[in-house]
Amino acid sequence: MPASSPAPSAEKPAGRIRQKNEQAIIAAAEVEFARHGYKGTSMNSIAQAVGLPKANLHYYFSSKQGLYIAVLNNILDQWDATFSNLTAEDDPAVALSRYIRAKIEYSRTQPLASRIFAMEVISGGQYLTAHYNQDYREWFRQRAAVFQAWIDAGKMEPVDPAHLIFLLWGSTQHYADFASQICLFTGKSSLKKADYADAADNLERIILKGLGLTPPKQG
Secondary structure, eight states: OOOOOSHHHHHHHHHHHHHHHHHHHHHHHHHHHHHHHHHHOOHHHHHHHHTOOHHHHHHHOSSHHHHHHHHHHHHHHHHHHTTTTOOTTSOHHHHHHHHHHHHHHHHHHOHHHHHHHHHHHHTTOGGGTTTSSHHHHHHHHHHHHHHHHHHHTTSSOOOOHHHHHHHHHHHHHHHHHTHHHHHHHHTOSSOOHHHHHHHHHHHHHHHHHHTTOOOOOOO
């Protein structure tokens, strides 16, 4: 019997190690970019944060710009995944409730990601250009088309789908980007898990009822 090639089994662990290291680098970079901004962050500080020699960091990401764009893409891919499988056949109340609650949970567990994105947009979105390409604009149009299909089918009140998407984005990210402002006005030292749950309940009620929908019962 001929000896089997060791290549496939050897490649898989190497691939897993690379993926694990890339994820660790992106997580460390996210913290540094959130604290110091793009200009104030160096590849050396990221290497120190992740515990890798700078040369090893450059093996995975050749430049700070490339790593920053990877961080932005990682943020958007996670956010968009909740919306990517929408169809005209979905129940809009269930689908929108699920999205609101998922985005609020991201604001609770990944506030730095939201702040990096907000800072990038406010500064002009220079590094979002690669992500916001024709494919992404088509993705946006397809989400809007699903909303329009719900409206045309009489499933929800007629609104501009684009503005509805903007509202969903902005209202859910507010609880990450402006947590300090919320704490200032509510007298809290920090937002707890129950505060985010309350925010999700209220946003769900306000948005869905404004669309003529009944919020689904939470199991």
